[in-house]
Amino acid sequence: MNPPALFLGLVFGIHIVAVNVGIALATVIPFLKRRAAKTGDKALEEAARGLFKIYAVTYGLAGVMGTAFTVFLVSFYPEFVGIAGNITMIPFGISIVSILFHFFAIVSYWYGWGRFTESLHDMVGWLLTITAYTIPLGFRAVFAFLNTPAGLILEPKPSLNVVDALLNPTFLPLYLKSVTGALTFGFLFIAGVLAWKGLRQELSQVEKGLYMDSIKIALMGLIAMMFLGPWYALALVNVPVKFNNIFAGLGAALNAPTFSSYAWLFIVKMILVLIQAVVLLYLLAPIKGTDILFSQNGYKATIIGAVAAGLTVLTGEYLNAFSQYPFFVANAPLIADKLPEPYKTILTRALNLENVSPLAQDPSLYLVTVIGVTILLAATGYLLYVVFFKANNH
Template sequence: MFAYKGLRQELSSVEKNLYHDCLKLAMAGLFAMMFLGPWYTVALVSTPVKFNNIFAGLGVALSAPTLSNYSWLFVLKMLLVAAQAWLLIQLLVPIRGAGAAFSQQGYKASIAAAAAAGLTVLTGEYLNAFSQYPYFVANAPLIADKLPEPYRTILGRSLNLENISPLAQDPMLYLVTALGVAVLLAAAGYMLYIIFFRAEKEQQA
C-alpha cells in the first residue's frame, strides 16, 4: 500500500520508515522459506503419493503410485519465489544507490514483489491440495492396500474424488476456481483502495 501511494505522492518520513521495515520483514520471511521449504519437502517423504505427484515429473520418486503430475505447479512456485528474491535484493541491497527503494522504479518493483508473494501463497495452497488428487487422503492407496477385502475396495471408492463427484474430473473446475479467487482478490484490493485512498482524496477535497 505504501508503494502504491508512493507512486502517486511523496511519502512522509514515518511512511518511508514503515515501508522500508516492511521490505526488511518480507526479506526475512523469504529467507525463512529457504529452510522451511526443504523441511516441508522432506516431511512429504511420509506421504509418498503426494511426494510423487509433485516431484516424479522432475525425476525424483518414491516407491509409491504416481497418480498425477503437478511438477509444473511446483516449478511455477519456485519461479515466483525467485522473482521475489531478485526484486527484494534490488530494493534492499544498495546496488543502485541507497534510495532505490523510494524511487518510482523501486515502488513498482515493490508492488511486483507483493504480487509475486500473493501468487506464491496461492500456488502453494493449490499445490498442497491438488497433489493428493484424486483422493481425499493422500496416502489412500497405501492405506487401502493394507486392508482385507471388501474393506479395501470400499475405502478406495469412498476416498476417491472421482467417484464422489463428477466435477473432480472436469478441467473447467480449475478455471472456475481460479476465476473465483481472482474476483475475491480484486474485491479485496478495491476495498483497500476505498479505505486508504479514496477516503483520503475526499478529505483533501
C-alpha cells in the same frame, strides 16, 4: 480434474490468500498500536488503524470464500465430510473455536479502540494475534492427516489419537512453512500497499519506517523459507504418492505409483520465489549513489514482489492440494489394502475425489454454481477496487 474439484480449488485459492494476509496484519497491528500508545505517536496509531481497516476487508473476504468452500465440500462430497468430520473433530474443533474467538477479538479490538483502557485493548490484541496462529494450527493438522492418516484408530470405532496426529511427520514442517510464508507475503503486502500510495503521494516518516521494516521482515521470511520448504519436501518421503506427483517429473521418484505430474507447478512456484528474492535484493542491496527503496522504481518493484508473493502462496496451496488428486488422503492407494472390512470399502469410496454426490452432478446445478461463483468473483473484484484503487481512497 472434475468440475467440483475446480470449484473447490477456485474459492479455496482466494480464501487462502486472504487468510495469509490476515496472519501478518493480526501480528503487526497490535504491536504498532501498543508502540504508538507508549510513545504517544499519533501518526503511528493512525497507520495501525488504517491497516486494521484493510484487515477487516481481507478477513471478510476470507470468511465468504471459506463459507463457499465449505458449502461446495458438503454438497459435492457429503460422504467424505461425514467420515473426516468425525475422525478429525478435535483439530477441526481447535480451528473452529479459534475462529470464534478471533472474530470476537476483531470486533472488540475495533470498537474498543479509544474506549478500552490500554491494558484491556492490548489483551484483546494478544487474543487477535494468538488466534491468528491457532486457526491454521488446527487446519494444518487436518491437512497433515490428509497427507498420511497418523493417529487413525479404527477399533472399536473410528477415532483419532491427537498426540499421534500432531506427531505426523508432515505436520510441523507444513505448519511452520505455512505461517512463515504467510508472514513473508503479508509483510510484502503491507509494503505493497504503502508503495501503491507512494506512487501517488509522498509517504510520511511513519509510513516510510513501516514500509522499510516490512520489506526487511519479508526478506527474513524468504530466507527462512529456504530451509522450511526443503524440510517439508523431505517430510513428503512419508507420503510417496504425493512426492512422486510433484517430483517425479524432475527425476526424483520413490517406490510408489505416480498418478499425475505437477512438476510444472512446482517450477512456477520456484520462479515466483526467485522474483521475490530479486525484488528484495534490488530494494535492500546497497547501490552506490542511488536510493532505490523510496524511488518510483522501488515502489513499482515492491508491488511486483507483493504480487509474486501472493501468487507463490496460491501456487503452493494448489501444489499441495492437487498433488494428491484424485484422493483426499494422499497415501490412500498405499494403505487401502491394509484396512480391514468394512473400512476398506467405505474409506476407498469416501476418500476418492471422483466420488461426487449423484445429487450434485446435474448439469443445471453446475450451471447455477458457475453463475453463483461468477457473481461472487465479480463482487470480490469490486470490493478490492473500492478498497485499493478507487479515487480519494487512502
